[in-house]
Amino acid sequence: MAAKRILSGMQPTGTLHLGNLEGALKNWVQLQYQYEMYCCIVDWHALTTMYDRTDQITSQAIEVAADYIAAGLDPERCAIFIQSHVKEHAELHLLFSMITPLGWLERVPTYKEKRENLGLNDESLSYGLLGYPVLQAADILVYRAHAVPVGKDQIPHIELTREIARRFNRLYGEVFPEPEQMVNEVAAVVPGMDGRKMSKSYGNAIYLSDDPDAVRAKVNEAFTCPTKIRKSDPGIPENCVVCQLRRTFDPDGYLPSWEEDRAGTRGCVQNKRELTDVINARLAPIRARRAELLADPGQILRYLESGADRARATAEETMKAVRHAMGLG
Numbered sequence: 001m002a003a004k005r006i007l008s009g010m011q012p013t014g015t016l017h018l019g020n021l022e023g024a025l026k027n028w029v030q031l032q033y034q035y036e037m038y039c040c041i042v043d044w045h046a047l048t049t050m051y052d053r054t055d056q057i058t059s060q061a062i063e064v065a066a067d068y069i070a071a072g073l074d075p076e077r078c079a080i081f082i083q084s085h086v087k088e089h090a091e092l093h094l095l096f097s098m099i100t101p102l103g104w105l106e107r108v109p110t111y112k113e114k115r116e117n118l119g120l121n122d123e124s125l126s127y128g129l130l131g132y133p134v135l136q137a138a139d140i141l142v143y144r145a146h147a148v149p150v151g152k153d154q155i156p157h158i159e160l161t162r163e164i165a166r167r168f169n170r171l172y173g174e175v176f177p178e179p180e181q182m183v184n185e186v187a188a189v190v191p192g193m194d195g196r197k198m199s200k201s202y203g204n205a206i207y208l209s210d211d212p213d214a215v216r217a218k219v220n221e222a223f224t225c226p227t228k229i230r231k232s233d234p235g236i237p238e239n240c241v242v243c244q245l246r247r248t249f250d251p252d253g254y255l256p257s258w259e260e261d262r263a264g265t266r267g268c269v270q271n272k273r274e275l276t277d278v279i280n281a282r283l284a285p286i287r288a289r290r291a292e293l294l295a296d297p298g299q300i301l302r303y304l305e306s307g308a309d310r311a312r313a314t315a316e317e318t319m320k321a322v323r324h325a326m327g328l329g
Contacts, residue, residue: 004146005314006031006182007139009040009083012061013050017205018279019190019198021071021286022248023151027184029072031149037078038143038311039068041304044083044090045136048129065300067208070290081307083139088315092138092322093131096164099171100134104163108133108156137161140179142315147180155181172325175318190248191241193222208290212280219245219276224268231267242271250278 008028010020031037041061050057061082068080083089128135133156140148140161148158158181165176189197192204199205206218225240227233237243237258247254257274260266293300323329 003034003036005038005143006035006147006149007038007040007143007145008149009042009045009139010064011042011046012057012064013046014060014200015063015207015209016067016071017198017200017207018245018249019192019205020067021208022190023184024149025068025071025073027149031182032073032078035147038145038314039073039078039080039307040083040139040311041065041068041081042083042139045132048126048132051126051128062297062300062304063209063294065304066290066293067286069293069300069303070208070286075303075307079307079310081304081311085304085308086142086312086315088142088312088319089135089138091319092142092315093135095322095326096134096138096141096168097131099167100137100164104160105130105133108160110153110156133157133160134164137164141165141176142318143311144175144177144314144318145179146177147182149182149184152183155183168325175321175325191244193218193241195223195241206279208283208286210283211287212276215279215283216276219272219279222272224271228261228268231269232264234264235261237261240268240271242268242275246271246275246278249275249282 008024010016010024016025028037028039041064043057043061046057046060047054065080065082069075073080136157137160140158141164148154148161150158158179162178165178169176192198192202193206194202194204196202196204206215210218219242222245223241225236225243228235228240235243237247240261243254243258243261246257257266257271261271
């Protein structure tokens with residue numbers, strides 16, 4: 001029996017960070033051995049907020065590809081490719097946009113959150129931003145994916161994808177499976193240095209590309225428990241970014257540090273120094289592999305071309321079925 005398919009992707013809006021690694025990439029690396037996997041770099045999605053900086057997208061897509069591979073994705077095992085290199089995504093998006101009610105898009109909570117968090121005005125609120133979930137549905141369904149690894153914030157998008165698949169099948173006949181959401185329940189939400197969720201948009205992230213000194217500087221600026229002024233003050237590890245990151249990236253060794261912090265026998269300086277060592281040890285092999293890849297961009301481009309060829313073959317089979325079902329061509 002053929003392996004079931006899954007599709008995942010990230011935007012090339014900058015190099016990836018620890019939140020991406022812990023929340024998604026680590027899980028993808030495991031899943032590539034269990035599924036037929038397509039790992040997309042969604043450059044068209046990046047245009048929803050980078051339409052005025054398009055000159056940066058290609059170079060950042062190459063950086064993201066390096067991050068994917070350095071984190072453990074095997075381009076021989078899974079198809080790693082750039083979204084715009086497989087034009088079938090755009091064709092299916094266009095066809096889906098004709099059958100997707102406007103009300104479905106207006107109720108997606110991430111649209112409202114993105115609009116508010118990025119402070120977008122009326123001129124910046126594009127059709128592309130509103131229609132983002134339709135393109136995402138096309139990304140998934142053009143491979144007739146059985147499931148999608150997502151964070152909890154993406155669940156409404158997957159439900160919308162299922163609704164679009166259902167409506168298409170009802171109108172034109174059974175073509176698409178309704179993909180399941182694969183929520184990684186064990187993945188921690190990685191806090192940024194300011195206590196909010198780690199995000200490129202917030203400027204509070206530690207990146208996979210950061211060198212040891214950059215990591216040290218960022219950790220030294222991280223928020224700690226506001227009630228712990230002196231070393232002897234009892235800490236509340238649950239309220240401390242440094243302690244939370246220690247638990248995430250040192251799950252087998254963090255507990256003594258938490259107990260000492262809570263008892264007031266260790267201070268924030270020690271916590272930050274040890275966390276810096278933990279994160280740098282975690283990033284060391286990724287940094288080395290990343291540097292090796294970026295020293296030969298041609299190799300990355302060959303991986304992306306090969307991945308796009310594999311993705312395109314599958315996507316074109318889907319589009320043949322779609323055109324036939326709709327009576328087009």
